Amino acid sequence: MKQEIERVLRKMNDLSTIEEIRQVVGGDINEAFYVRTKEEQYFIKGNSGVPSHFFKAESSGLQLIRDSHTISVPRVYYYDEPQQGEIGMLAMEWIDGQEKTHTQEKLGRNLALMHQQISDRYGFSDPTFVGELDQPNDWRDSWLDYYQDFRLNHQFNIALEKGRLPEKRKIRLEKLILNLEQWIPSSPAPSLLHGDLWGGNFIAGLEGEPFLVDPSIVYGDSAFELAFTELFGGFQSSFYEAYEEISPLPKTYEEMKPLYQLFYLLVHLNIFGESYGPPVDRILKRYVG
Known part of the structure; x- marks a missing residue:
């Protein structure tokens, strides 16, 4: 998966040094990773068993919610539309915080x-x-x-x-x-x-x-x-x-x-x-x- 993450970073024109890659909880379907480069932090997930529109649907949904200007969503930087058997990837903004009382x-x-x-x-x-x-x-x-x-x-x-x-x-x-x-x-x-x-x-x-x-x-x-x-x-x-x-x-x-x-x-x-x-x-x- 490291090679796929490197591919996605190139697609996003982040050519800076990768400082950390670690697997994180990302649901039952995909492999998910925290990725930190010298420039930015990302949440990147991938899957080789999903239809071509799988990550496109997620990205489009997040953008529609963002466009409503009502509630926050992570920014999507990149997604694949994989053909059968290919690994598809989605790269998003890393959200880091804790629930507060409000x-x-x-x-x-x-x-x-x-x-x-x-x-x-x-x-x-x-x-x-x-x-x-x-x-x-x-x-x-x-x-x-x-x-x-x-x-x-x-x-x-x-x-x-x-x-x-x-x-x-x-x-x-x-x-x-x-x-x-x-x-x-x-x-x-x-x-x-x-x-x-x-x-x-x-x-x-x-x-x-x-x-x-x-x-x-x-x-x-x-x-x-x-x-x-x-x-x-x-x-x-x-x-x-x-x-x-x-x-x-x-x-x-x-x-x-x-x-x-x-x-x-x-x-x-x-x-x-x-x-x-x-x-x-x-x-x-x-x-x-």
Whole structure:
């Protein structure tokens, strides 16, 4: 990987001496490194098993959030669009800091401001990724249609192919998708969403400034984003209080929340296997019996 890092540095015209390369935690998918040259510090990650648009999608998502002028993201310096079997690399600004007492409060406030960036339709123009799974996208005039077709039905088809749907689960999931209009709105505000926001996808910079990383951009119901933040332990109460000061959640949020969390549980079921089957089944049983 050192040769690939040296290649990326040349692409960025940083020809100064490399003073340190060390592997860091960068998620389950990529190899990630802290790289320090005489000129700069970088976060560089790479992978030889990803589609050509994998790092482009991440870079484009970060730029879209940056352009909203609401919440901080690392600056992207370079990305590859690798062909099959080639190693692809992404080089970003190194963010170095620690959470402060105000970090999650500011994250909640800034996220609410980001969610006020509105499109005129739902979905997104380009395919993205959720974890290692491809996420196809298109524009729809109805959030309900987008969520049914591009989120739940897409994961349903992956689960079917992977053998993750025993008969009872399959029947219940089909029934829920067909009757989704009972619980999911058709026309909430089409907010700019990070799309994969859990505790591992924000980091703290200097003075505890919150930064978002690893987006899976979509324009949709802001409640979809908030539901996922609660799935794996949630954020601090200060995050939710600050968010709701700017953008109060709808009265139907608690009723919708498990149905939005269902998408992410299906993603985890399809990536990690049957350990995520029981929570999927509990949601299905609650809504369709």
